Amino acid sequence: MRSVYRVAQVRSAESALMATLPAGTLMQRAAAGLARRCAVTLRGQGGVYASRVVLLVGPGDNGGDALFAGAMLARQGVQVGALLGDPDRAHAEGLAALRGAGGRVLADWPKRIDLVVDGLLGIGATGALRGTALTLAEQLAERTPRPVVIAVDVPSGVGVDTGDVPGTAIHADVTVAFGCLKPAHVVGPAAVLAGQVELVDIGIVPHLVGDPALRVADTADIAAWWPHPGPVSDKYTRGVVGVATGSAGYPGAALLSLSGALAGPAGLVRYAGSAHEIVVPAHPSVIAAPRMAEAGRVQAWVCGSGLGTDDRAAAEVRGVLAAPVPALLDADAITLLVDGSMSSELRSRDAPTVLTPHDREYARLAGADPGADRVAAAQKLASWTRSVVLLKGDRTVVAGPSGEAWVNPTGTPALATGGTGDVLSGLLGSLLAAGLPAIRAAVVAAYIHGLAGRIAATSGPVTAVDVAAALRPAIASLTRTPTGTAPVRPT
Numbered sequence: 001m002r003s004v005y006r007v008a009q010v011r012s013a014e015s016a017l018m019a020t021l022p023a024g025t026l027m028q029r030a031a032a033g034l035a036r037r038c039a040v041t042l043r044g045q046g047g048v049y050a051s052r053v054v055l056l057v058g059p060g061d062n063g064g065d066a067l068f069a070g071a072m073l074a075r076q077g078v079q080v081g082a083l084l085g086d087p088d089r090a091h092a093e094g095l096a097a098l099r100g101a102g103g104r105v106l107a108d109w110p111k112r113i114d115l116v117v118d119g120l121l122g123i124g125a126t127g128a129l130r131g132t133a134l135t136l137a138e139q140l141a142e143r144t145p146r147p148v149v150i151a152v153d154v155p156s157g158v159g160v161d162t163g164d165v166p167g168t169a170i171h172a173d174v175t176v177a178f179g180c181l182k183p184a185h186v187v188g189p190a191a192v193l194a195g196q197v198e199l200v201d202i203g204i205v206p207h208l209v210g211d212p213a214l215r216v217a218d219t220a221d222i223a224a225w226w227p228h229p230g231p232v233s234d235k236y237t238r239g240v241v242g243v244a245t246g247s248a249g250y251p252g253a254a255l256l257s258l259s260g261a262l263a264g265p266a267g268l269v270r271y272a273g274s275a276h277e278i279v280v281p282a283h284p285s286v287i288a289a290p291r292m293a294e295a296g297r298v299q300a301w302v303c304g305s306g307l308g309t310d311d312r313a314a315a316e317v318r319g320v321l322a323a324p325v326p327a328l329l330d331a332d333a334i335t336l337l338v339d340g341s342m343s344s345e346l347r348s349r350d351a352p353t354v355l356t357p358h359d360r361e362y363a364r365l366a367g368a369d370p371g372a373d374r375v376a377a378a379q380k381l382a383s384w385t386r387s388v389v390l391l392k393g394d395r396t397v398v399a400g401p402s403g404e405a406w407v408n409p410t411g412t413p414a415l416a417t418g419g420t421g422d423v424l425s426g427l428l429g430s431l432l433a434a435g436l437p438a439i440r441a442a443v444v445a446a447y448i449h450g451l452a453g454r455i456a457a458t459s460g461p462v463t464a465v466d467v468a469a470a471l472r473p474a475i476a477s478l479t480r481t482p483t484g485t486a487p488v489r490p491t
């Protein structure tokens with residue numbers, strides 16, 4: 001798991017550490033890491049010696065990092081030139097170091113560039129790029145061919161704490177992040193502009209105080225959290241998931257959410273709804289009934305996609321809210337919550353609830369778009385509804401009612417196709433039925449769903465059916481050594 005911290009937390013950790021070190025030590029550590037990464041890129045492009053690097057230098061310490069790294073590269077024979085956003089405010093020692101190592105201040109962009117180092121703005125950025133920093137970013141964006149760009153700490157122009165991009169911003173191939181990840185590295189449109197994010201340890205981690213702003217699960221977490229059947233498990237003890245989705249008008253939603261549920265760890269999948277006659281031929285292991293009340297016992301409900309919004313659908317949603325088991329509400333079930341008529345049933349539930357809105361569903365329910373800060377938006381809805389909120393998108397955010405937030409790193413634009421959300425809801429419901437805490441179930445489901453999207457995309461254009469089929473290889477890639485099965489040894 002990786003933890004992501006806000007600017008204020010980073011600043012206070014840096015201050016605490018700096019108090020124990022000679023002045024300038026942290027900047028030297030940062031610059032050394034940056035110079036090393038630049039050299040790797042230059043080597044990959046044909047060589048470090050005599051290559052040409054342009055530094056974009058802003059008025060703060062971010063520019064200082066770039067200048068010191070530039071000096072280190074110049075000492076390795078790189079031709080380093082600096083374009084200064086504000087010559088009067090450029091980091092004085094950094095500038096002296098660059099000049100002392102043979103680097104130059106440039107009046108204009110040179111013709112040939114092997115690498116641009118974006119040191120315009122770091123964690124001191126506020127709002128959209130302005131002034132000379134904006135001009136330099138615009139000039140860079142216009143250059144053809146587009147040079148390789150390494151950003152210092154964060155790409156300039158992004159909202160560091162939100163991942164928002166309020167205006168023109170630098171699009172980096174690599175971002176060398178100092179000390180720890182910040183939200184802009186992992187969430188929102190900024191994460192795309194950061195490119196490949198590489199962390200340089202400058203020693204601040206032990207000084208970071210407070211809960212992280214965000215967490216990012218990795219493969220080892222997901223593998224550790226995935227529920228495996230034990231030696232004496234049966235289909236009931238593994239958990240039974242109930243799926244109340246689809247309708248005569250939208251039978252496909254039922255089939256897709258069931259295919260997600262069937263790939264999950266639950267031991268049995270029940271279906272309740274008006275598509276009951278078509279689901280069994282497609283998924284013979286599913287036990288189907290026309291209504292929830294006739295479906296039998298389950299340990300979690302998935303409800304909403306393709307359900308419609310008529311009285312029958314509303315009754316099913318009320319039934320799910322009244323059930324004393326975890327419940328996932330998606331799509332039409334979210335729409336049915338909008339008028340507030342079920343808000344007391346929603347907010348007073350004792351069992352966990354998971355809501356899985358995309359942006360338009362979020363706007364309907366919350367009364368406003370998620371806006372620039374997607375994490376705060378998910379947290380707000382989670383707190384108000386006392387639910388886990390999985391806010392879908394290219395970097396899906398998961399937030400719990402207590403404020404804990406996660407961002408999913410595995411998404412792919414290949415998932416932006418009809419029905420993939422239904423597959424996700426079924427998988428997530430199966431994880432709930434298997435007993436995973438709601439927030440963890442949401443994190444695991446989003447992660448595996450993203451992996452499945454990537455696997456599906458390797459065979460060409462993707463449909464939701466392909467994503468469902470790819471869930472099993474995605475899960476297998478995480479859980480190659482199942483527990484609970486004794487190895488068979490030759491005698």
Ligand SMILES: NC(=O)C1=CN([C@@H]2O[C@H](COP(=O)(O)OP(=O)(O)OC[C@H]3O[C@@H](n4cnc5c(N)ncnc54)[C@H](OP(=O)(O)O)[C@@H]3O)[C@@H](O)[C@H]2O)[C@@H](O)CC1
Pocket residue numbers: 014015018026027028030058059060061062063065120121122123124125126127128129130131133134152153154178202
């Ligand atoms: N602290 C440490 O220990 C370490 C820090 N390190 C490094 O320092 C970086 C942080 O440096 P920092 O605090 O000097 O801020 P930084 O981002 O360089 O510049 C802020 C200046 O830019 C300006 N400005 C702001 N917004 C703007 C906009 N939208 N458009 C245009 N201009 C804008 C604003 O000027 P003003 O608005 O006042 O004119 C402000 O003065 C950090 O990311 C890391 O790289 C490492 O060396 C490791 C140790």
Ligand SMILES: Nc1ncnc2c1ncn2[C@@H]1O[C@H](COP(=O)(O)OP(=O)(O)O)[C@@H](O)[C@H]1O
Pocket residue numbers: 331358392393394395396411412413414415416417418419420421422423424449
């Ligand atoms: N650009 C994207 N990159 C990564 N994942 C995406 C992208 N666009 C959509 N997704 C994912 O695809 C799924 C779409 O779900 P949803 O909007 O509910 O579609 P549907 O209702 O058609 O099933 C979500 O899991 C979402 O996070």
